[in-house]
Amino acid sequence: xxxxxxxxxxxxxxxxxxxxxxxxxxxxxxxxxxxxxxxxxxxxxxxxxxxxxxxxxxxxxxxxxxxx
Numbered sequence: 001x002x003x004x005x006x007x008x009x010x011x012x013x014x015x016x017x018x019x020x021x022x023x024x025x026x027x028x029x030x031x032x033x034x035x036x037x038x039x040x041x042x043x044x045x046x047x048x049x050x051x052x053x054x055x056x057x058x059x060x061x062x063x064x065x066x067x068x
Contacts, residue, residue: 001028001042001043001044001045002042002043002044002045003040003041003042003043004040004041004043004049004052005038005039005040005041006038006039006041006052006056006063007037007038007063007064008032008037008038008039008056008061008062008063008064009037009061009062009063009064010060010061010062011032011034011037011061014032014033014034015032016059017030017032017039017056017059017061018030018031018032018039020055020056020058020059021039021041021052021055021056024043024047024051024052024055026043026044026046026047027041027042027043027044027047027052028042028043028044029041029042030042037064039056
């Protein structure tokens with residue numbers, strides 16, 4: 001398992017992000033900090049950050065790449 005903390009832009013609902021990411025079978029856990037606009041994601045080695053980024057973008061948010 002891998003763990004990453006990602007900065008998310010445009011966040012208006014932490015639960016929406018958590019639910020969307022938890023739908024991806026290879027993601028084990030998601031903890032969103034709304035006030036810091038960050039999500040801590042634990043995922044298997046079977047997926048990569050590109051898939052997580054695409055899922056976040058699919059629900060209308062983005063990654064703040066300057067903070068990566």
